[in-house]
Amino acid sequence: MEIPRCRMWIIVLISCCAKFTDGESVIVRETETARFGWQVPGGTSVAAVYVISPGGPAVLLANILNRHMIGPVYEARVNYTGNMTVGMMSFDMSNVSRSDAGNYTCGRNGLSDIIPNCGQMLVVLGEPTKPVISLQSTPVVGRNVTLTCSSTSTTLPVHHGLTFTYTWKIDGRNLTSPGGTSITLPVESYNPPGVTCHVTENEGLGRDSDVRVLTPDYPPYNISISATSVQVKETDDVPQVTCVGTCRPTCSYSWKQGSQIVVTGQVLDLGAANRTMAGSYVCTADNIYGTLESRAMELDVQYSPAAVVMANGLSGTAEVDERGSVVLSCAVDSNPLSSISIMNGTVRLNHVTEAATASFNWTEADCLDSGVYTCVARNIAGQTTASVTVNAKCSPRLNFQYPAQRDVYVDIGQPVRLQAHILAFPRPTFTWLKQNGGSEEPVDVSKWRQYDEAMTSYIVTDIAEENDYGVYHVNVRNPLGRFRMQFQLGKKAPLSVPENFQCQNKVGGYILQWTPGGDAETRGVGFLVEQRLPQANWTTVSARVVSDGMLRQIHLPQYGGSTVFFRLYATEDTAVTSPVTASCTTFTAVVPSGELSFGAGVGVGFAVAVVAVAVSLAVVCICRKRRRSMRNDSPRKKEEESVYHEVAASTATVQHSRQQDRQPGEGTSRNTYEALTSDRDTPVEAPPYEQLEKQYVNMAVSADDET
DSSP states (O other): HHHHHHHHHHHHHHHHOOOOOTSSSSEETTTTEEEEEOOOOOOOOOSEEEOOOOTSSSSEEHHHHHHHHHHEEEETTTTOBBBGGGTTTEEESSSSSGGGOOEEEEEEESSSSSEEEEEEEEEOOOOOOOOEEEESSOOOOTTTTEEEOOOOOBBBBBOOOOOEEEEEETTEEEEESSSSSEEEEEOSSSSEEEEEEEEEEETTTTEEEEOOOOOOOEEEEEEESSEEEEEEESBBBBBOOOEEEEEEEEEEEEETTTTEEEESEEOOOEEEEGGGGGGGEEEEETTTTTEOOOEEEEEEEEEEEEEEEEEESSSSSEEETTOEEEEEEEEEEEESSSEEEEETTTTEEEEEEEESEEEEEEEEEOOOGOOOEEEEEETEEEEEEEEEEEEEEEEEEEOTTTTOOOOEOOTTTTTTEEEEEEEESOOOOOOOOOEETEEEOOOOEEEEEEEEEEEEEEEESSSOOOOGGGEEEEEEEETTTEEEEEEEEEEEEOOOEOOOOOOOETEEEEEEEEEEEEEGGGTTTTEEEEOOOOOOOOOOOOOOOESSSSEEEEEEEEEOSSEEEHHHHHHHHOOOOOOEEEEEEEEEOOGGOOOOOHHHHHHHHHHHHHHHHEEEEEEEEHHHHHHHHHHTOGGGGGHHHHHHHHHHHTTTTTTGGGGOOOOOOOOOOSOOOGGGOTTTHHHHHHOOOHHHHHGGGOOOOOOTOOO
């Protein structure tokens, strides 16, 4: 019965996690059962063996007869399982506590007679203290960092000899490399990783540390600026630009233009813009680990143009020889580039866009080229002008930019003004003379007052008398030559009513034509045209009167499909003649079913228009024949001169406008003024009207031409 009982007890101990190690330490956890067993040195030569606890009391006594006795302290917890007849000591101790830990030894004849190398150590496992991770240095991205895991064993006895096993994890992932109490890791991420350390002692008994977040330091990266380009007008405040970098520890910032530090701090604040600020600015962020530069910020300071214009390399005033060449050049400093025009008055000589320079040149300068030439430069920031005065050296001659009223008609008692506009350089002198029979004498200074203003000279008297009528001359001189101009002062004849007033249809309008009548052909007479629609009052017409020297005409727009009446007056000062009347009927084309056709009214209108054109051509031919017949007719010379001067006056701006037709380096073929004097001007004879018409009328260029 005894043996089966023991076998059952052994089974119970095994099922309760009993530990047995022959000759080695017995390692158990608290409350578990420890199984001791060792071979007693000397074997059966030892009659009895005491098992002595670490604290001193005997655990049990066993002899070679295999009899045993459990000590009173351990009686309830110790079960002897040894066989001393073969020298084997073994027993189980249940419900182990930490106080049981220590060395269990053998006594031969008493508790103090210790048998060497006999016994075992009972190790009672405890949970290690919670590990703590410490850093040996600050983690820095791109560098290595060493971490140390610290924990203390609570297993007894303290000299148990067990060691810790360390397992490291980063962000929950086990490190594959072997671990120890310390580990060295590369810091590869700017994001802080979480590191844990697990300490295990013996049979998996261990603990985890808290997560240690490695917040790394790093040199600047991801540097950015709030604007990569800034555009501002000069004198306006430059918009602020902010620089931001990702840094740990915090970066310090500075802004450089080239190698020069212009601002210290994150914000580039330059204040009011000036053109010297334009250029590239770079932000630099730095801390103890490194330096990083941003991409460049481009500052574009826009400013209005500043222009310098020169003629033949001279600014201010330049003198050129007649028939010499003239080179106008304009240099503009602006941002952005400017639209540049070189102007002669209202005539645009050259125009360029998005440029810093512009030029215009011509050969064979003449006297009319004298004047102020202006460079006009503009961009979005503003506009400026610069001028240069060109003086073309020339002998005196008539300035056809101004009408020359050679024949003046006034009543007795009215004021008189005789005026000459001259071109010359150097500045000329003027001498006024009155023809008296076959001789000339200076004008009476007690009656006439003379005024000389630059290139203009005139004489005036407040009251015309009978003896004032006659022929006057003005002699103009400068070091290069002389010029003589004749005036006729006569008594004013009554105004004459216009003749041959008629209205002709044209496509989309009317043509009104008439001849002045009487002496109005040679006087500065104006013409007042009025119109009246059906059931409407008379309304003054505003239109330009065109003259070929004899026939006058105006073009007016169409006024619907009804009859329109026109009446015409000759006017001078406050005098007005009686009117002459004409009428026109507008013909309208009908387009049925989308097809173009001419109705009866249109056919009649077309026939009338053809007849009107034929009549007009006949009138023009008659007028031209009339002018040809007057060339060698001495009594008609005065009338010819009037026609000539009227043409010259109607093309007053042509001489300057001709420069618009010139190309750089291209000059005129001959001096213009040799063909622009009359027989009353010296020293050259006037050409016929047809020559003047061909030479000047075809050269007219609009001052508003933008191309």
